[in-house]
Structures are given as C-alpha cells and as structure tokens.
Amino acid sequence: xxxxxxxxxxxxxxxxxxxxxxxxxxxxxxxxxxxxxxxxxxxxxxxxxxxxxxxxxxxxxxxxxxxxxxxxxxxxxxxxxxxxxxxxxxxxxxxxxxxxxxxxxxxxxxxxxxx
Amino acid sequence: xxxxxxxxxxxxxxxxxxxxxxxxxxxxxxxxxxxxxxxxxxxxxxxxxxxxxxxxxxxxxxxxxxxxxxxxxxxxxxxxxxxxxxxxxxxxxxxxxxxxxxxxxxxxxxxxxxx
Numbered sequence: 001x002x003x004x005x006x007x008x009x010x011x012x013x014x015x016x017x018x019x020x021x022x023x024x025x026x027x028x029x030x031x032x033x034x035x036x037x038x039x040x041x042x043x044x045x046x047x048x049x050x051x052x053x054x055x056x057x058x059x060x061x062x063x064x065x066x067x068x069x070x071x072x073x074x075x076x077x078x079x080x081x082x083x084x085x086x087x088x089x090x091x092x093x094x095x096x097x098x099x100x101x102x103x104x105x106x107x108x109x110x111x112x113x114x115x
Numbered sequence: 116x117x118x119x120x121x122x123x124x125x126x127x128x129x130x131x132x133x134x135x136x137x138x139x140x141x142x143x144x145x146x147x148x149x150x151x152x153x154x155x156x157x158x159x160x161x162x163x164x165x166x167x168x169x170x171x172x173x174x175x176x177x178x179x180x181x182x183x184x185x186x187x188x189x190x191x192x193x194x195x196x197x198x199x200x201x202x203x204x205x206x207x208x209x210x211x212x213x214x215x216x217x218x219x220x221x222x223x224x225x226x227x228x229x230x
Contacts, residue, residue, distance in 0.1 A: 004157075032216045043119070043206065043221040044158070051216055090157050094216060101146065101171060103219060105157030 002027045002095045006106035013081045014114050021076040021109045023091030032094040033074040034103065035065055037087045044090065050074060061085070081113045117141060119222035121207050127228045128197055135193045136225045140209030147190050148219055149182055150206040151175065158206055164190060165212075197229045 003026045013019040025031055032051055036044040048059025055067040065076045074091060088110050092103040120139045128134050140147050145166050150158035161180070163171040166187035176182075179197075184190040194201055204226050208219035 034218060036221075041223075043223040044208075046218045046220065049216075049218055092157075096216075101148070101163045101165075102160040102173075103148075103150075103158075104160070107155065107157050 002031075002093050002100075002102075002104045004091050004093050004104055004106040006089075006091055006109045008109050009107070010110045010112070012112045012114060015083055016080050019078050019081045019085070019111065019113075021089050021091075021111060023074045023076065023106060024072050025074060025091070025093040026072065027093060027095040028097075030096040031074075032096060033065075033067065034092040034094075035059065035063070035074075035076050036090045036092065036105075038090065038108075039087050047076070047089075083113045083115055086111055086113045119207055119209055119220055121205075121222040121225050123225060124223060125226045125228075127230065130197060130199060130229055132197055133193065133195045134197060134227065135191055136205055136207075136227075138190045138192070138207030138222060140189070140207070141220055143211070144209035144220070145187065145212045146210045146219075147184055148208040148210075149190070149192050150208065152204040152206055152224070153202075161192075194227075197227075199229045202227055202229045 005024045034049045035047040050057045050067045058064045088108050091106045122137045147164045149161040152158045162182050164184040179195045182192045204224045206224045208221045210219045211217040
C-alpha cells in the first residue's frame with residue numbers, strides 16, 4: 001500500500017519569505033515522489049520529482065524539495081515566495097514496484113502568499 | 116498547444132443519464148491515466164492504459180464506469196446511470212513510456228455535475 005499525508009490544509013507566508021509545504025509518505029518499497037501545483041480552473045502542473053540520487057531535487061519556478069528517507073518526508077521549499085506562488089499544492093507517491101503506475105495524492109495544501 | 120486535452124470541460128446531467136468523456140493525450144505518450152478529484156481532496160486513481168491495454172483498475176471504478184482506449188491514442192470514460200455521488204472533476208493524464216518513472220502530465224479536467 002502507498003499513502004501520502006499533507007498535514008497542513010493551509011499555509012500563509014509573507015512575500016519574500018521562505019516557504020515550506022510539508023509531505024510525508026508511506027510505501028512498502030522505495031518511493032517515487034512528486035509535487036504538483038493546481039491553479040484555479042486549470043489542471044495539475046508538474047513541479048518536480050524524486051526518483052533516486054541526490055536528496056535535494058530542484059524543479060520549476062524556483063521550487064525545490066528535500067527527500068528524507070529516515071523521516072519519510074519530501075517537503076517542498078522555496079527560498080523567497082512570490083504572490084504568484086499562491087495555489088493548491090499536491091504531493092504524490094508511487095511505489096517502485098514494477099507495474100505499479102498508480103499515483104497516490106495527498107489532500108493538498110493551499111498556499112497563500114501575502115503581499 | 117500540445118498538452119493533454121479533455122472534452123467536454125463541463126457536463127451537467129440528470130441522475131440516471133449516461134455520460135462520456137474524451138481524453139487526447141500528448142501524442143508520443145503511450146501511457147494514459149484517469150483520476151477523479153472531489154472538492155477538498157487530491158486526485159484518486161481510477162484506471163491506467165498502456166497503449167490500448169487497460170492494465171490497472173481501481174476499486175473505485177464500479178461496474179457503472181468503463182474506460183476504453185481502442186487504438187492506443189485517445190481514451191473515453193463512460194459513466195452509466197449517473198448518481199449524484201459521481202459529481203466530481205475527472206482528470207486525464209499521460210506519460211512517456213519506459214522503465215524510468217516519468218511524471219504524468221494532466222489535462223484540464225472535465226467537471227461533471229449530476230443533478
């Protein structure tokens with residue numbers, strides 16, 4: 001089984017401050033981890049992924065995420081938030097088992113950047 | 116735009132009617148996925164195709180739901196005898212082939228409202 005938890009429904013950050021959106025996961029094997037962003041009336045947009053290798057992954061729009069195996073976490077970060085980063089963010093996990101193509105998503109975190 | 120497209124974008128139907136949605140994936144992608152997203156939740160996996168073969172189905176996909184991808188290109192999702200609980204956003208995604216876990220690219224979704 002695979003699951004994802006996003007413990008915060010809402011995160012508010014002042015513009016220019018660093019932001020963190022939290023994600024923890026559970027899988028039976030090794031995880032493949034993804035972050036997506038959803039803007040109103042638009043589909044999910046891929047931000048970044050962790051497959052293997054370096055624990056710090058860099059993605060689109062200045063976002064990065066850190067994979068921590070011991071804490072089973074994959075938190076999304078950005079050094080300096082922009083108002084345009086305000087959106088709904090989803091973490092997703094896939095177990096490495098061959099043939100498992102299903103992504104399991106968290107319930108989402110609404111990020112609001114305050115000008 | 117060469118992204119994933121979905122039609123229609125919105126569908127309002129009366130309970131008991133049948134509805135069909137279409138998804139056109141990115142042309143070089145051989146994997147296609149259907150997800151359902153309800154308000155306040157992350158997307159939930161419904162089914163997955165590799166070329167024309169339907170390889171995985173969620174238990175969420177009751178016998179009223181059927182998906183096809185007859186020529187390995189576009190896909191359709193049909194819901195028979197719709198119920199109010201079927202009201203949701205139906206998302207389609209596609210990805211590259213290969214052993215590396217490529218990210219899934221999502222379409223804008225079809226919003227279904229059952230009255």
